[in-house]
Structure formats: C-alpha cells, structure tokens
Amino acid sequence: MLGIPCEHACAMIQKMNQDVYEFVDDWYHLFKQEMVYSGTSHPLEFQNLPTVHSDGNVHDPNGYVHVSLDPPVTKRCLGRPRQQRIRPNLENR
Numbered sequence: 001m002l003g004i005p006c007e008h009a010c011a012m013i014q015k016m017n018q019d020v021y022e023f024v025d026d027w028y029h030l031f032k033q034e035m036v037y038s039g040t041s042h043p044l045e046f047q048n049l050p051t052v053h054s055d056g057n058v059h060d061p062n063g064y065v066h067v068s069l070d071p072p073v074t075k076r077c078l079g080r081p082r083q084q085r086i087r088p089n090l091e092n093r
Contacts, residue, residue: 004028 003025005013010020026032050060058066 005020005023009023013020013023048061050058050066052058052068056068058068060066
C-alpha cells in the first residue's frame with residue numbers, strides 16, 4: 001500500500017486489530033518530513049524589484065516603465081444559457 005490508507009482501509013485495519021499508522025507510507029511520518037526539510041534555505045534578496053506607482057504603471061530599477069496587465073473584462077450573457085451548442089458549418093448534422 002502506498003501513501004495514506006483511505007477511510008475504508010482504515011476501518012478494516014482497525015477491525016483486524018492492527019495499527020493504522022503501520023500502513024502509512026514513510027514519507028508521511030514526522031521523522032521523514034524533518035529529514036527532508038532539515039537543509040538550510042537562504043532568504044531571497046529583494047533589492048531590485050519593480051514597483052507599481054499610483055498611475056498603475058510598473059517601474060523597474062533601470063528606469064523602464066512597463067504597462068501593468070489587468071485581467072480582461074468579461075461580461076456574462078443575460079438570460080438562460082443555450083440548450084444546444086452552436087455547431088460549426090463543416091460538421092455533419
């Protein structure tokens with residue numbers, strides 16, 4: 001068995017009077033997680049990041065101005081959705 005047993009498997013394991021944690025894969029145990037994350041991590045330097053000004057444009061440290069990207073404006077159609085899809089002209093009916 002790989003990973004973590006599902007609810008039904010846990011119920012059967014308990015019914016067989018066995019410990020559910022013996023059936024959990026080693027990667028999910030605390031000692032393995034501590035081993036994975038035991039290495040050192042160095043913080044990132046945030047010195048030369050671009051900034052967003054009040055005009056909405058992005059200014060980078062080199063003096064370049066970039067237009068900020070906003071999500072597209074979408075509008076949902078009014079009324080009930082169509083029941084039948086619109087077929088292309090080349091499709092056989």
